Amino acid sequence: MTVGILGLGLIGGSLARAYALEGHRVLCCEKDESMRSFAILAGAAEGPLDRHNISQCDLILLAIYPEGAAAWLEEHAPYISPEALVIDCCGVKEQICRRCFPLAKRYGFTFIGGHPMAGTQFSGFKYSRADLFRGAPMVLVPDRFDDIRLLDRAKTALAPCHFGSFSVTTAERHDRMIAFTSQLAHIVSNAYIKSPIALEHKGFSAGSYKDLTRVAWLNSSMWAELFLENRDHVLTELRTLILNLQSYHDAIERNDKAALTALLEEGKRRKEEIDG
Numbered sequence: 001m002t003v004g005i006l007g008l009g010l011i012g013g014s015l016a017r018a019y020a021l022e023g024h025r026v027l028c029c030e031k032d033e034s035m036r037s038f039a040i041l042a043g044a045a046e047g048p049l050d051r052h053n054i055s056q057c058d059l060i061l062l063a064i065y066p067e068g069a070a071a072w073l074e075e076h077a078p079y080i081s082p083e084a085l086v087i088d089c090c091g092v093k094e095q096i097c098r099r100c101f102p103l104a105k106r107y108g109f110t111f112i113g114g115h116p117m118a119g120t121q122f123s124g125f126k127y128s129r130a131d132l133f134r135g136a137p138m139v140l141v142p143d144r145f146d147d148i149r150l151l152d153r154a155k156t157a158l159a160p161c162h163f164g165s166f167s168v169t170t171a172e173r174h175d176r177m178i179a180f181t182s183q184l185a186h187i188v189s190n191a192y193i194k195s196p197i198a199l200e201h202k203g204f205s206a207g208s209y210k211d212l213t214r215v216a217w218l219n220s221s222m223w224a225e226l227f228l229e230n231r232d233h234v235l236t237e238l239r240t241l242i243l244n245l246q247s248y249h250d251a252i253e254r255n256d257k258a259a260l261t262a263l264l265e266e267g268k269r270r271k272e273e274i275d276g
Contacts, residue, residue, distance in 0.1 A: 002058050002059075003025065003061065006061065007030060007064035008039050008045075009063065011128075012028075012061070012125075013127075015061050015133075018161050018162075024160065027048065058081075059086075060087070062088040062090065065226075067225065067229075073086065086109055086111045087157070088100065088114055093175055094229075104143075113141030118136035120132075121214050121216075133163055134162040136164055138167070141171050175233050176233045183223075184241065186218055190218065248260070248263055
């Protein structure tokens, strides 16, 4: 299989390594020429991906920011083989699916929205690894939900990544869920670490501090774009969080132990309910 990969950051680089490791031919498109050269030297890619060889690709994976991925596909769609499968790996789905489904229909190739639920707090090709996706969930957003062969085709094409499970959903539901499970967590972590006392934490912190601050170390440009592309859903989650925090603030300010205990018990029960 010939695989074209757009972007060689953490996700794109890990995809390239995974496919190359299992003997597939990998072509890459990366604006940073030194990074592209390094990926080729590392054996993660055979050479560059461009309009001259894009028609050779059986699978194309888009692993850059949503706006850039959609714009790239709009420019290169005429050169893609009608037999090719294109999957994006962006963190939000509504805009890219809205722009890319019509392109696929117009030029005859197949497009599926995708989101590999894996990563680290670090970014860049140097942190990529072939087993990043092993056992991780993969979310798929097809343009139709009654085509079992299409979903089987996607799972087969993604087999070298060794995902642990696949979920199929709509672009709107994906973005609504990801605002809570991922984007809000990054905002909270990033805001929490701004406490004036944070610099003095050493010797006073353990697992809870590490868990809450891990994703404060993020790619600010990428996450800003993702937050703004998913603006409505992110704002809904932020408003809910602010209201809940206000309840804890008010109970503590009133020195109201009963109200504070009730809030804590409510959160504990909710966690038990969610985790089963």
